[in-house]
Amino acid sequence: MKLSRATVRRTRTLGTATAIAALLLTACGTDDNTGIPGAVDFSSDTIECGPPGTLLASGSTAQANAMEVWVNVYQANCPDAQVNYKPTGSGAGIQEFLQGTTAFAGSDSLLSPAEVEQSRSVCRDGGRAIHLPMVAGPIAIGYNLPGVQDLVLDAETLARIFNSEITAWNDPAIAELNPDADLPETRITPFSRSDGSGTTDNFTSYLHGAAPDAWPYEPDKNWRGKGGQSADGSSGLVGMVQQNEGAISYFELSYAHQNGIDTVLIDTGAAEPVAATVENASAGIASGTVIGTGADLAMELDYTTTAERAYPIVLVSYEIVCDRGNDPETVELTRAFLRYIASEEGQQKITRIDYAAIPDEIITQVRDRIADLG
CATH class of the missing domain: 3.40.190.10 (Periplasmic binding protein-like II)
Structure with a gap:
């Protein structure tokens, strides 16, 4: 059945957040867009908490609202951990990661070959930066x-x-x-x-x-x-x-x-x-393919699709992390947090705030890569 233009008119009203203020994501810069719907439940029966500690990350503003949900849920259920994600933009996030100041970066675009090579000086034990597709949307x-x-x-x-x-x-x-x-x-x-x-x-x-x-x-x-x-x-x-x-x-x-x-x-x-x-x-994302090699899961999208109901202006937002040689002081917490956001629950929670979950055939590979992080 075809959608009429009246049918596809979007709903303009969303609920307000019900999170306790102490659990809210720490946001820096100009992209503090907090206001996640009250329908998002911060409770969880599935999280496997990592060790206590603090995790620093920055990057994509496109995934800032998703990160706000994930951070709130993780911290509500793992109170000994703190995750600080700064929505500074993909370019700034990548640079901070390549300078070794963050555990991972959020990015809506792929690293250049030069940036991948540069990551080898940050990732220990011969590791390199890889792309983990974690959130998508229009x-x-x-x-x-x-x-x-x-x-x-x-x-x-x-x-x-x-x-x-x-x-x-x-x-x-x-x-x-x-x-x-x-x-x-x-x-x-x-x-x-x-x-x-x-x-x-x-x-x-x-x-x-x-x-x-x-x-x-x-x-x-x-x-x-x-x-x-x-x-x-x-x-x-x-x-x-x-x-x-x-x-x-x-x-x-x-x-x-x-x-x-x-x-x-x-x-x-x-x-x-x-x-x-x-x-x-x-x-629209369904037409994308994985083009990364080894542990890398970089994707290529089809921006010219004419398939029915396929919205063509989409992005896949990645977490950029070392495949091995991550900071030994934070790698276990990094693995635990990424494991949660790639979980079925983590992916489903963000669909309530206008994000698309990563397709099953891709997210299962993401989970495998996270399990192997060293």
């Missing part, structure tokens, strides 16, 4: 255009908007995709990340893969489009969209839902435009 395109809901855009139009070639909301290219909408003359203000970001890397991978003529730039953590304005972190982009009529930007679906921001439906060439939902993101 990158939503949020916009502020009062009176216009269920806005439909395609890859080429998005590329031209974010490259400052389409500058008004009543442009013929947008009107053609939205024949029933009353589009205003309002100027379009595209906002991009000012910091190095895996979300930017994945969004530009989509633009370049699906509309290479309109977006000739190679995918990158750093924004390469022309014009527009910028803000730091996903929460910074959310604030700019909320404050500026005519604005458009990209951020994880959880940020859009928690802040009541309208999101774009994508015309992929399928029978119906595709909404940014967890279920549709899972369909």
